[in-house]
Amino acid sequence: MTTEARRIQLQDNLNRTREAIAAACAEAGRDPESVRLVVVTKNFPAADAAALTALGQTDLGENRDQEAAPKAADLAARGLDPVWHFVGQLQRNKARSVASYADWVHSVDRVPLVDALAKAAAAHGRTVNALVQVSLDGDTSRGGATIADLGAVAERIAASPGLALKGVMAVAPLGWKPAEAFALLAECSATVRSVDSGATEVSAGMSGDFTAAIAAGATMVRLGRNVLGEREPMA
Incomplete structure (x- = not known):
């Protein structure tokens, strides 16, 4: 249950965050309408996600299926239907669950995952919007396709019923200047647009670097603590 004080806090934080994006x-x-705010609700209760939805925050993000699936079910039971974005690393054995509620998957980074997600989306009778996650520094242990593999993953998504190729996603590597990272991501975006000219979405920018991401052309920013504050991980 969300208290009135928490609702007011979320509204104030949401207003400040939207103002920062507009600035x-x-x-x-750029037009502020060209940037979509995805509020990442990981480690926060479903009551907060429900309150945000009621406050008009359409897009919510999660990065672990074991937290996201019950949260999505909770909001659905309340009659709420936000746009769910799955933004974390995704294993093939979780594809069926994620495809049941996620409208967007930002972390598609390898052909076998494309195939699993497409099969799962088709089984649920849904179309999932897919972004190719790019490992800008080539360290795929943290998720992401190498730049060399980017085109192949994009082509597989574009050819897969149940999936819609929408663009790219990346996290600025540790030690990189955000402006340099997002400039490289802009080049990766051009590669994906050569596969499908409509795949124009660029998911980039978190709490510490979203200004640089917007300057480089991000169309989605993934922010959590700006809106929700700090919280210890849920048990």
């Missing part, structure tokens, strides 16, 4: 867009000469 970054103004600095970059």
Whole structure:
């Protein structure tokens, strides 16, 4: 249950975050409507996700299926239908569950995962919007296709019923200047658009670097603590 004080806090944080995004867009000469805010609700209760949805925050993100699936079911039982974004690393054995509720999967990074996700989406009678996660520094242990493999993953998504190729996603590697990382991601976006000209989404930017991401052309920013505050991981 969300208290009135928590609702007010979330509304205030949401307003400040949207203002910060608008300011970054103004600095970059962009329309604020061109950037979608995805509030990442991981480690926060379903009551917070429900409150955000009621406050008009359409897009919510999660990065672990074991937390996301029951949270999505909880909101559905309340009659709420946010747009769910799965933003964490995804294993093939979780594809069927994720495809049942996620409208967007930002972390598609290898052909076998494409195939599993497409099969799962088809089984649920759904179309899942897919972004190719790119490992900008080539260290795939943290998720992401190498730049060399980017085109092949994009082509497989584009050819898969049940999936819609929408663009790219990346996390700025540790030690990199965000502007350099997101400039490279912009080049990767061009590669994916050569596969499908409509795949124009660029998911980039978190709490510490979303301004740089917007300056480099991000169309989605993934923010959590800006809106929800700090919280210890849920048990």
